[in-house]
Amino acid sequence: AQSVAQPEDQVNVAEGNPLTVKCTYSVSGNPYLFWYVQYPNRGLQFLLKYITGDNLVKGSYGFEAEFNKSQTSFHLKKPSALVSDSALYFCAVRDPGIYNQGGKLIFGQGTELSVKP
Amino acid sequence: SQTIHQWPATLVQPVGSPLSLECTVEGTSNPNLYWYRQAAGRGLQLLFYSVGIGQISSEVPQNLSASRPQDRQFILSSKKLLLSDSGFYLCAWKTGLSYEQYFGPGTRLTVT
Numbered sequence: 001a002q003s004v005a006q007p008e009d010q011v012n013v014a015e016g017n018p019l020t021v022k023c024t025y026s027v028s029g030n031p032y033l034f035w036y037v038q039y040p041n042r043g044l045q046f047l048l049k050y051i052t053g054d055n056l057v058k059g060s061y062g063f064e065a066e067f068n069k070s071q072t073s074f075h076l077k078k079p080s081a082l083v084s085d086s087a088l089y090f091c092a093v094r095d096p097g098i099y100n101q102g103g104k105l106i107f108g109q110g111t112e113l114s115v116k117p
Numbered sequence: 118s119q120t121i122h123q124w125p126a127t128l129v130q131p132v133g134s135p136l137s138l139e140c141t142v143e144g145t146s147n148p149n150l151y152w153y154r155q156a157a158g159r160g161l162q163l164l165f166y167s168v169g170i171g172q173i174s175s176e177v178p179q180n181l182s183a184s185r186p187q188d189r190q191f192i193l194s195s196k197k198l199l200l201s202d203s204g205f206y207l208c209a210w211k212t213g214l215s216y217e218q219y220f221g222p223g224t225r226l227t228v229t
Binding site: 032034036041042043044045046049051088090094100102103104105107108110 | 123149151156159160161163166167168174187194205207211216218219220221222223
């Protein structure tokens, strides 16, 4: 079955330190991968995507993600964390099913990022 | 630019009452539209999606239904709410050319 895993429920980082939020996937074929961020009581905001090409993808707000095919991972990174980065982060993969005409996404369970000053 | 609206922002309804949540998208044509529910502030559950007017696909059998009466309008309904229907309801859209979905601000539903 196609799936996305975010192995950490919570990640704690000090402001100014680099941050990593982990994501692994299991899908057939080439994965289309996404990261979203959600602030409390708000909708999800799209951060970045990997479809093809360079394994290092740059996105909004200084975030980037590295696609690693051999490790089936797509970890989200930022060189220097801000307190305002504290939020819930979701990894997602496009459902590769041949009947997925609707472009459905499979989401991970989310990782709560807490950045302390 | 494209924008997505959801209303109401919050709703408190008694068990057994009907429900109607609305989502509209501006600035695009023939989008794919999606309804998700997020319970307990975490995982997203896809409820319905639509690739065109009158075309609705249901992902989870339950007492909710969806309709798409116009190209950029998506409605989530229920005839009788259950306590378990409480949650944060999110509408999303994407164009036929893109892969990523864009989410609305959400509706917080509390069933009492």
